[in-house]
Amino acid sequence: MKPVREMTEAELAAFVGQHLRERGIRVVLSGGMCVTIYARNAYVSGDLDFVPEVFVDRRKVSAALLEIGFEHHGRLFKHPESPVWVDIRTPPLAVGREPVKQICELVFPTGTLRLISPTDCAKDRLANYYYFNDRQCLEQARLVVEHTDVDLAEAERWSVQEGQEARFAQVKESLLEAERHREQRSAARQTE
Amino acid sequence: MLEPLLGSQDAERALLYLYCLGEGYPRQMARTWGSTFSAMQKQLERLEAGGVVYSRRLGRTRLYRFNPKYPFLAELQTLLARALTFYPDAERQSLLMQRQRPRMAGKPL
Structure with a gap:
């Protein structure tokens, strides 16, 4: 060890x-x-x-x-x-x-x-953004989405359940953009 | 009312205080309930360790609030609302009728 x-x-x-x-x-x-x-x-x-x-x-x-x-x-x-x-x-x-x-x-x-899971990790960070207005945690959620497969539909469902539909709508595009970055990187690696 | 569940009268009082007023610090809560600062602080620290409340520093005081991420928060607040109805009017009023509106600095009253 x-x-x-x-x-x-x-x-x-x-x-x-x-x-x-x-x-x-x-x-x-x-x-x-x-x-x-x-x-x-x-x-x-x-x-x-x-x-x-x-x-x-x-x-x-x-x-x-x-x-x-x-x-x-x-x-x-x-x-x-x-x-x-x-x-x-x-x-x-x-x-x-x-x-x-x-x-x-x-x-x-x-x-x-x-x-x-990565999805729960992103949700956990979003919770800190929603409830404590912690922008560092929003950035952390974005980083997780950018590097790992996160189910954003599930994150949206959960946000609605938490009563945070409007806050999710504000950050959804940024999270989708992070997801696109990850997919582009992944595609580029496959063509190498 | 909830002492058998919560294990402490001061824990119940701290939670009721937060339920009625939204936030508070240990000395203020102890004064309201005629309890001691150390007893109230101990219960708040215990509740914070359990994720029920959270705190942040404001100058030299530590201000407590319910933790919005606590998974049983809605149910706890329902229980507190119910418990509050069993409190004598005088105690309930003294808790609910505390001044919450802002007071401009330097104003004597």
């Missing part, structure tokens, strides 16, 4: 997620690190936000993370060899007000990472 100081953020996420799972704690990565992964590092997050699938005693989580060298910093955890913060959130795993239905898995040399 690679030492923690040599792991990328995604490898560290996989390492932590797999270790917690081996200790009976099923967690899913959510938040900004999913943007980092899906947008191929076009955005870099400094923390790993894990959400347990069911309620779990924080003492159990803490004991599991201490086993692999993490230290407590208030309610967060940090490994002395990494600048990345780990936060174990409170369930439920949700995007806006809807439960997350699809969990993706990515395999790294350090373990298997379970994370929200």
